[in-house]
Amino acid sequence: MKQLGILFGFLLSISCGSIDRSASKVYIGGEIVNPTSDYLVLFKDDKVIDSAQLDHNNRFKIKFNDLEEGLYHFYHEPEFNYIYLQKGDSLNLRLNTLAFDESLMFSGKGAEVNNFLVELLLQKEEEELQMNSLYDLNPVAFDLEIKSLRDKKLQMLSDLEDEIKLSPKALDIVKASIDYNVYVFKEKYPFFHKINRRTHNHIKLPKDFYSYRKELKLNHKDLYFYSPYYSYMKYQLGNLAFLNCNENCPQPIVQNQIVHFNKHKLIVVDSLDIDKRLKDNLYRNIAIQYYIKSRDSRENIEDFHEAFSKYSAHNIHFNEIEDVYQNILNLQPKREVPSIEIVSYQGIRTDLNQISQNRKVVLYFWSPSYESTFYKIQERVKQLEKNYPEYTFIGISPNDNDYRWRSLVRDSRLNSEYQFYAPQYDIQNRLVIDNPFKSIILQDGFIEDAFANLLTSF
Ligand SMILES: [Zn+2]
Known part of the structure; x- marks a missing residue:
């Protein structure tokens, strides 16, 4: 959940943006217990929309005349969470940084959809634990578990709709949130099944195992910064990269190399029919994860960077990715420690x-x-x-x-x-x-x- 925050955190230098506030139609206020910084910063995607300084009671207020309806996120260093905003909202947010996500609660106008999204997120943490044993199941039995999990969530949503009327956009986001949070388990299944069963081979899956992929709307403006989307895509790209490799590469030794696998991910992203901005973010995720987490050799890192530059030379994050790449090269063994x-x-x-x-x-x-x-x-x-x-x-x-x-x-x-x-x-x-x-x-x-x-x- 927070990984994306850390990564995007690289970019954050908190500037308190100037915002037109002539007539307030959206209000967000609240309290942060045990604050870890003096500010709460509101983002749309990777752009700062506004920020508020906490007062001596650790309370803050943000008002807008007008705000485009959609999914935003707020950042209270070093963590973030989502907030869904629409015209006329008057939201009160409360959280305690000792348990950032668990303590987050909304009240006031617009609270229901936000509390619902928080609830989905918290359930996800429990479900991750349950899945550890469910990955042992055969694909058909696993599929049934996932179906029943999704049905439970859709029932929760239908209960919510009995209570309040969701706007079409809010409904769309909540549904997407349910789907990405549930279907990520199916994308993870072949990898974790293999680990649990201690085999080297990918399991054969029934033809319709991934049938939901057709229905998932990947090209969605509100997903530009939605971490359940990225964790879903991370595993789907993994599966597609594996398939792409199996179909095109004859040498199993090379196939097992992390750099080789990540280059296949670039090929898969290139083939996706989605907006450039979303594509750029996916390339960015693959590249930065690979540079930071793989601890690969210098030759492989250079090899990957060459491939990345070929596929995504005009990436909107190119300078940032290039910086991470250079920094990683400067930190290779036997190099002199950087002069700082x-x-x-x-x-x-x-x-x-x-x-x-x-x-x-x-x-x-x-x-x-x-x-x-x-x-x-x-x-x-x-x-x-x-x-x-x-x-x-x-x-x-x-x-x-x-x-x-x-x-x-x-x-x-x-x-x-x-x-x-x-x-x-x-x-x-x-x-x-x-x-x-x-x-x-x-x-x-x-x-x-x-x-x-x-x-x-x-
Ligand atoms: Zn391959």
Whole structure:
């Protein structure tokens, strides 16, 4: 769910946009308990529509004269969720960041459809767990389970329609939400069935197993930023890529390579009959997931990038994808650690490269904005320092030259000699800091592993 948020988060520099507010026809207000930032930012796709600062009671208000009906999302760093807005709505939103999705609740005019979408999302989390055992079933039995799951949701929808009249567009979105959230399990089925059964071969499926694909409307303006659509497409593309490979490539050894498989995904996206913008987003998803998650060799990454550039040279996200690609290349083993300005506790400017010379170093990252994660990270680092005395553990705080950083370093009795902050926000992108436990292992200023994890790599 949140993965897309993290990825799109790369792009976010929160600007408080100027908006025409002459006559208010849509109102959104509410309260954020335990806020993790001072702002709530409203997006349509990847564009900021408006933002509101929380007041001293952690409450906010946003008003619009006029707003196009549709699916929006709001971002309260570092998480996001969806909000469906239509003219005349007067919505009150409440959430507690300790359980962001679970606590999210709407009241007021327009609340029903929003609470319904939240409910679907929460059910999905439970269903994921149930599916783990259902993937064992044969395709026919699995199909029946999915049918009954979908029927239950359609019944929920019909109960909702007894209560309120949904606009055609809202009904369309809710139905799409049901379908993507349910049918993704069928797209996942062959992969997880194979894993559960510990076989190497894809299972033979009945002819009509994917018959719903014909009915699903893939080209939908409101899906441009809808994560259930992307998680559905991710697996459908996986299945189609597999098929495409089986039909065209004779060599099974090459077929198993992750780069080869991802190149087939590009071919499949190219063949889809959808808007360029949606296509660009799918290409972007494939490319960025591959660069960040595959940990593939340099040769393969370059090979993939060449293919990507061929298929999607005019991608609207091309510069962003190119940046991620370059950053990933710069983080390959045996490369020098990138030169990035950092500042010591005493205020002395230096460079990441400088502090890593002549020793074995583990870089880790934390931010004073996320105190609970900070304590988990520090606890883990203390333990690792004991177990691996040959390493110097150095904490870097991206973009935090402030009182809280200094007081946390002081109050937590961290050795200030090994704490720095990076004044340039782009350190997050350049070092691909995509999770709180990310760490980088260096030897004499050269990279050994730029994608290590404090919890799992040691
Ligand atoms: Zn192939």
